[in-house]
Amino acid sequence: MSHSPSLPDRPTLNLDPDMPVEERLVALREHYVNVSRVHDELSDQLELARDRQSELREDVTELQKENEALKTSSLYLATVEELTDDQVLLKQHGNNQEVLTDVSPRLYDQLEAGDRVAINDSFAIQTILDAETDARAQAMEIAEKPDVTYADIGGLEAQITEVREAVEDPLLNPEAFEKVGIDPPTGVLLHGPPGTGKTMMAKAVANRTDATFIKMAGSELVQKFIGEGARLVRDLFELAAEREPAIIFIDEIDAIAAKRTESKTSGDAEVQRTMMQLLSEMDGFDRRGDISIIAATNRFDMLDRAILRPGRFDRLIEVPEPDIEGRTQILSIHTRRMQLDPDVDLERIAGDTEGFSGAELESLATESGMFAIRDGRTEVAREDFDAALQKIERDDSPGTPVAFY
Numbered sequence: 318m319s320h321s322p323s324l325p326d327r328p329t330l331n332l333d334p335d336m337p338v339e340e341r342l343v344a345l346r347e348h349y350v351n352v353s354r355v356h357d358e359l360s361d362q363l364e365l366a367r368d369r370q371s372e373l374r375e376d377v378t379e380l381q382k383e384n385e386a387l388k389t390s391s392l393y394l395a396t397v398e399e400l401t402d403d404q405v406l407l408k409q410h411g412n413n414q415e416v417l418t419d420v421s422p423r424l425y426d427q428l429e430a431g432d433r434v435a436i437n438d439s440f441a442i443q444t445i446l447d448a449e450t451d452a453r454a455q456a457m458e459i460a461e462k463p464d465v466t467y468a469d470i471g472g473l474e475a476q477i478t479e480v481r482e483a484v485e486d487p488l489l490n491p492e493a494f495e496k497v498g499i500d501p502p503t504g505v506l507l508h509g510p511p512g513t514g515k516t517m518m519a520k521a522v523a524n525r526t527d528a529t530f531i532k533m534a535g536s537e538l539v540q541k542f543i544g545e546g547a548r549l550v551r552d553l554f555e556l557a558a559e560r561e562p563a564i565i566f567i568d569e570i571d572a573i574a575a576k577r578t579e580s581k582t583s584g585d586a587e588v589q590r591t592m593m594q595l596l597s598e599m600d601g602f603d604r605r606g607d608i609s610i611i612a613a614t615n616r617f618d619m620l621d622r623a624i625l626r627p628g629r630f631d632r633l634i635e636v637p638e639p640d641i642e643g644r645t646q647i648l649s650i651h652t653r654r655m656q657l658d659p660d661v662d663l664e665r666i667a668g669d670t671e672g673f674s675g676a677e678l679e680s681l682a683t684e685s686g687m688f689a690i691r692d693g694r695t696e697v698a699r700e701d702f703d704a705a706l707q708k709i710e711r712d713d714s715p716g717t718p719v720a721f722y
């Protein structure tokens with residue numbers, strides 16, 4: 318990289334008042350010549366600097382493009398097998414395909430055989446994965462003790478009771494199951510429309526039992542970590558064993574456990590491998606009560622029945638859209654930190670929001686607060702809820718179904 322050239326010395330002019338006029342004139346001429354030279358040198362330098370600036374701008378644009386590409390495209394994982402003189406031999410995970418690829422000198426210097434890297438469709442290396450950016454860390458959300466409690470969940474009393482029996486009791490009181498001589502359920506499957514509180518329930522059990530909450534999203538396993546699904550599932554169970562007591566929460570399990578389709582693309586094979594790994598982890602799972610598995614889906618109809626066999630997800634709990642009573646409770650939970658004008662009638666609002674999920678009721682409350690803020694008030698009034706409701710209904714229409722179940 319070029320360094321900035323040093324600046325030319327500033328010419329000095331020493332005019333002795335006693336000098337004859339001619340000599341002063343000569344000195345002035347000389348000074349003029351020097352000043353012009355310095356001016357030319359500085360102009361040259363300025364031009365060089367401008368060139369450099371536009372080069373750097375191009376670099377920035379290039380890097381921004383790379384950055385965008387990195388954010389938007391699907392990435393595949395590969396391991397560096399060997400570094401040749403100026404190329405890198407990679408082995409792609411999942412299909413074990415070997416490819417030789419070019420790399421920039423900057424990346425080349427950082428690479429070592431054995432490194433795990435993310436590559437794009439054209440096998441260009443996008444990033445080197447270090448311990449932190451390793452797929453395991455990215456694919457799992459881990460919380461020591463999530464802060465959601467049962468009191469934060471509205472309208473799901475029966476479901477909460479079932480979850481507590483199936484997950485909490487075996488964790489807190491395993492002897493009871495031993496004494497009675499039954500095995501606790503292996504896995505609990507929560508199914509129902511989006512935004513109805515499934516994730517919240519899993520977090521609340523973890524909170525109650527002081528368990529580590531480890532979440533993995535099925536869709537990410539197959540879309541983002543192509544070729545890594547099976548390994549990540551294995552890692553998930555290993556991590557849970559390290560962090561006992563733990564609750565494994567697999568969201569959108571339908572993404573890895575959908576019924577087999579006719580098409581036989583490699584993507585399907587990869588999904589199958591991920592699901593087989595999950596089934597084998599569950600089958601080999603020694604249910605001692607300190608690790609619980611909860612999965613959730615909005616697409617119960619799509620599930621491969623193999624995952625519902627005894628010893629797998631053998632406890633099904635339906636989490637429906639809230640009824641009017643549930644909606645009232647959810648609204649009161651999400652408005653409990655707000656100052657409500659006495660004319661706000663949550664039951665009436667619940668009556669007007671048939672078909673709303675918990676998540677949608679939460680946004681209704683937030684949206685109402687926004688209307689109050691816009692109006693310069695701290696108290697939220699009935700008309701704010703009316704305006705929010707109108708806005709949400711307008712945004713949803715025409716024809717976008719609220720839930721898809």
Ligand SMILES: Nc1ncnc2c1ncn2[C@@H]1O[C@H](COP(=O)(O)OP(=O)(O)OP(=O)(O)O)[C@@H](O)[C@H]1O
Pocket residue numbers: 469470471472473510511512513514515516517518568613614615647650674675676677679
């Ligand atoms: N029953 C409920 N009580 C209170 N809040 C709720 C309820 N259901 C949903 N919410 C609100 O909606 C948000 C999303 O809910 P959650 O993530 O539990 O839904 P989910 O059923 O897991 O949805 P998805 O299927 O989309 O993953 C929560 O953070 C919460 O604020």
